[in-house]
Amino acid sequence: xxxxxxxxxxxxxxxxxxxxxxxxxxxxxxxxxDHDALxxxxxxxxxxxxxxxxxxxxxxxxxxxEPLIRYGHGGQMKPALATEWTLDEGGxxxxxxxxxxxxxxxxxxxDASAMIWNLDRWMGKDAHNxxxxxxxxxxxxxxxxxxxxxxFKEPVLGLLYEFSYVRPSRFLxxxxxxxxxxxxxxxxxxxxxxxxxxxxxxxxxxFDGYWGDRPAFEHIELKVLPDSRSRLAxxxxxxxxxxxxxxxxxxxxxxAKTLESAGxxxxxxxxxxxxVLGFNPERNEALKDIKVRKAINVGxxxxxxxxxxxxxxxxPAGNLFPPxxxxxxxxxxxxxxxxxxxxxLLEEAGWTGSGVREKAGKQLSIEIVVSEEQMAGxxxxxxxxxxxxxxxxxxxxxxxxxxxxxxxxIPARKFDMALxxxxxxxYEPFGTLIGMxxxxxxxxxxxxxxxDAEHLDPLLLTAASxxxxxxxxxxxxxxxxxxxxxxxxxxxFAPVIWAHSxxxxxxxxxxxxxxxxxxxxxxSA
Numbered sequence: 001x002x003x004x005x006x007x008x009x010x011x012x013x014x015x016x017x018x019x020x021x022x023x024x025x026x027x028x029x030x031x032x033x034d035h036d037a038l039x040x041x042x043x044x045x046x047x048x049x050x051x052x053x054x055x056x057x058x059x060x061x062x063x064x065x066e067p068l069i070r071y072g073h074g075g076q077m078k079p080a081l082a083t084e085w086t087l088d089e090g091g092x093x094x095x096x097x098x099x100x101x102x103x104x105x106x107x108x109x110x111d112a113s114a115m116i117w118n119l120d121r122w123m124g125k126d127a128h129n130x131x132x133x134x135x136x137x138x139x140x141x142x143x144x145x146x147x148x149x150x151x152f153k154e155p156v157l158g159l160l161y162e163f164s165y166v167r168p169s170r171f172l173x174x175x176x177x178x179x180x181x182x183x184x185x186x187x188x189x190x191x192x193x194x195x196x197x198x199x200x201x202x203x204x205x206x207f208d209g210y211w212g213d214r215p216a217f218e219h220i221e222l223k224v225l226p227d228s229r230s231r232l233a234x235x236x237x238x239x240x241x242x243x244x245x246x247x248x249x250x251x252x253x254x255x256a257k258t259l260e261s262a263g264x265x266x267x268x269x270x271x272x273x274x275x276v277l278g279f280n281p282e283r284n285e286a287l288k289d290i291k292v293r294k295a296i297n298v299g300x301x302x303x304x305x306x307x308x309x310x311x312x313x314x315x316p317a318g319n320l321f322p323p324x325x326x327x328x329x330x331x332x333x334x335x336x337x338x339x340x341x342x343x344x345l346l347e348e349a350g351w352t353g354s355g356v357r358e359k360a361g362k363q364l365s366i367e368i369v370v371s372e373e374q375m376a377g378x379x380x381x382x383x384x385x386x387x388x389x390x391x392x393x394x395x396x397x398x399x400x401x402x403x404x405x406x407x408x409x410i411p412a413r414k415f416d417m418a419l420x421x422x423x424x425x426x427y428e429p430f431g432t433l434i435g436m437x438x439x440x441x442x443x444x445x446x447x448x449x450x451x452d453a454e455h456l457d458p459l460l461l462t463a464a465s466x467x468x469x470x471x472x473x474x475x476x477x478x479x480x481x482x483x484x485x486x487x488x489x490x491x492x493f494a495p496v497i498w499a500h501s502x503x504x505x506x507x508x509x510x511x512x513x514x515x516x517x518x519x520x521x522x523x524s525a
Contacts, residue, residue, distance in 0.1 A: 035525050037219035038504075038518055041231045041243040043250065045199045045224055049186035051170040052121050054444075058166040058514035059248050060222065063204055064105075065170035065188035068096060068163045071426035073511045075326040077160050081110060081171060081189065091155030091468075092138075098146040102211045104173035106187050112142045114174055119150070122168040130435065130443065132156045132464075133163065157464050157471075161426045166514045191215055200224050216522045228255060228376070235499055236262050241523070244498030246273065246421070247513050250376045251497040253311040259499050268313050269509050271496035272324050273424035275314070275375070277368075277417055277489040278449040284366055284416040291349040292364075293486040298345075300388040301337035306492055309380055313497065317490035320479060325428040327472055329479040342392040357393035365395040369415040373403040378419050381491075410447030420449055421494065425512040433460060433478060450487040 047056040051065045068082040084097040102110035119140060128134040136152040143149060156162070163169050176187035186194050191212065192204040204220040223240055225231045231249055234240040236259070243249045244267075251259070251266075260266050277296075281287040302316035318335065321328035346364070351357035357364040368385065370378035379400055386396040401409060410418060423431040423446070435443040438460045439453040450456065459481055463474035482488060498517065500507050506520040 035523065036217050037221045038217055038242065038521060038523060039221045039223060039240045040516065040518075041225045041234065041240045041249040042201070042222045043224070043226055043231075043248065046197055046202045046222065048183075049194070049197075050183040051166070051172050051186075051188070052118075052168040052183070054167060057248070059245065059516035060202065061166050061170065061186075062190070062515050063192035063220065063518075064186050064190045064194060065166070065172065066190050067165070067170055069160055071161065071164040071511055074324060075161075075425065077164065081115075085160075087159070091159070092152045094150040094152070094156075094159065095143075096148050096150070098148065099211065100146055102189055103209060104175075104187055104189050105193050105207050105209070106173050106175055108173045108175050108187075110171070110189050111145050112148050113145075114171065115148055116140060116142060117174045118171045121172075123150075128168050130441070131162050131165075131169075133159060133169070154465075155467075158430050164426045192220060213519075215518060220516075220518065225249065228252065232259065235259060235264055235501065238501055238503075241501045241504050242498065242507070242517065243500075245496070245510075245513055245517075246271075246494065248516070251499055252376050253309070253313045253495065253497070256313065256497050256499065257311050263502075264499050265502065265504075265507070267496075267498045267500070267507060267509050269496045270315055270322055270324065270493050271424060271513065272322060272428060273494040273513065274317055274319075274321060274422045275381075275491045275494050276320070276420045276422060276449055277491055278415075278420050278447075279417055279488060280413050280415055282451075283413060286351075286359075286364055286366065287416065289349045290486055291345045292351070293489075295342040295345040295349070295392065296389065296394070297335050297486055297489055298338040299342040299392045299394065300385050302334060302491060303336070305381065305384055309377060309384065310492065310495065313495040314492040315495075317493050320432070320482065320488070320490050321422065321429055322493040325425065327429050327475050329476050332479075332483055337388070339392050346393060351393065353393070355393065356395040363395060364393060365397065367397045367399055367416040369399050369401060369406070369409060369418040371401050371403060371406040371419075374406050375419055375421060381419065407445040411443075411445055413448070413451075418447070419491075420447070426514075429475060430464065433475070434464060437478075450482070452485075452487065455485075456481060456487070 046060040049056045049061050051061055067080050070078045070080040072078045081099050082096040083099050086095045104110060122128045123134050124137040125134060133156050136154055136156055138151045138153045141149045171188060173187035176185045178184050191207050191210040193207050195203040195205050201224050202222040206215055206218045225234060231243045232255055235243055244251045256266050279287045279293060286292050306312060306314045306316050316334045318332040319329060346357055350359045351364045368382050370382045372379055382398040386398060389396050409415060434441055436446060436449045437456060439451045439457055459478045463478055466474040496509050498509055503524040505522050510517045
């Protein structure tokens with residue numbers, strides 16, 4: 001998931017002696033100035049853009065590959081490569097009318113045969129059965145050159161959402177593979193064609209044969225800047241035009257305030273992702289006691305942390321999902337800090353004494369795993385939790401890990417507590433509910449927020465199989481159980497933070513963290 005980072009900037013690889021001591025911003029200043037190129041910061045190289053693999057940057061794939069149906073703000077589903085769709089036979093038959101007069105970037109027609117060729121690369125395959133559409137796939141049929149039916153063994157929960165995902169449900173030109181059917185080049189129907197890609201960045205040119213609205217500029221330049229300070233410096237110097245998004249080039253809340261004070265336009269919205277504190281009672285016996293979990297829940301101050309650490313840009317959370325997520329459930333009260341109540345709960349649980357509490361000769365010590373690469377600011381958040389929980393007698397130790405270590409430790413449940421992001425749109429609510437809570441579901445590196453096969457799994461499976469008229473109530477039952485059991489702690493609804501240069505007009509934050517925000521953007525000279 002994480003290709004090697006660059007050591008030299010594009011265009012200077014042959015003259016390393018000239019690079020010594022130069023900042024990325026200075027290096028960018030020496031590149032040719034292109035007034036018709038949108039320059040976007042990315043934290044790491046784009047990687048392989050094969051839309052049927054799980055490797056490259058989502059937002060970069062989105063430039064090239066399009067879905068049948070596009071996820072819009074608030075969960076609105078919009079026509080893309082399909083113009084019409086219907087569900088028949090109780091949701092088991094999905095009929096789509098494909099957009100006509102569309103070609104891939106290599107001239108290959110977009111039609112039923114191209115769609116079927118793509119579906120056969122992932123639907124019904126074990127590697128993609130985390131998606132209901134793949135797991136329940138039962139065949140397809142071509143009705144005419146632009147009409148396709150897909151049959152499922154049973155109704156598919158979140159079907160429209162799944163066909164909006166960046167991968168694997170986007171469409172690759174059938175001519176962009178070798179004779180063995182292996183991916184060779186990123187060729188889609190989207191508005192941008194990849195011209196070049198290295199560890200220093202990627203360049204794209206506008207596809208003038210695009211069926212939709214043509215972008216106002218001819219090029220997009222993605223520049224790899226792994227360090228946030230370099231990105232801020234490049235923004236302030238006017239050497240990049242856009243930076244932000246949790247998955248593209250994250251901006252911390254404190255950095256957003258710094259940019260604002262420097263006159264850089266900053267866009268902040270409440271997104272669809274939640275920062276959550278997950279428990280692992282199987283690794284730490286103390287966390288099996290609901291009184292200890294309740295004590296932790298009221299042992300720290302969400303509002304104060306939001307103000308200090310997130311500059312009031314993050315909203316304290318009492319729910320697993322913000323209201324912007326479909327079927328996010330009734331609102332629970334955001335817990336306030338109550339040290340006296342927390343101490344009383346710990347006393348009731350048998351944890352006593354001054355300083356670090358003890359029970360049966362054992363100290364109340366808990367480890368929290370944080371990763372700055374996975375969640376910017378998580379170390380500072382861990383330190384605040386450490387201080388505030390220390391005041392009620394809990395010794396919190398912090399273990400900082402890199403991205404690779406987190407990807408191994410979290411799925412292996414090598415943590416007492418850990419900080420997580422929910423998946424966000426378009427995967428919600430069932431992406432997180434099933435992927436991060438169902439004990440039998442293998443979700444790869446994301447890991448589990450909570451695990452309870454006996455009590456939680458039946459609720460999740462009921463919600464996953466519920467009919468349309470019962471799914472909201474079944475989903476609420478999951479939320480109620482999580483809330484009553486204090487099985488996890490929603491902390492904050494994560495802010496979506498973007499910043500752009502003054503030459504950018506028409507900027508708007510995208511509907512999901514998996515999109516690159518270029519639509520409606522114009523560039524001044």
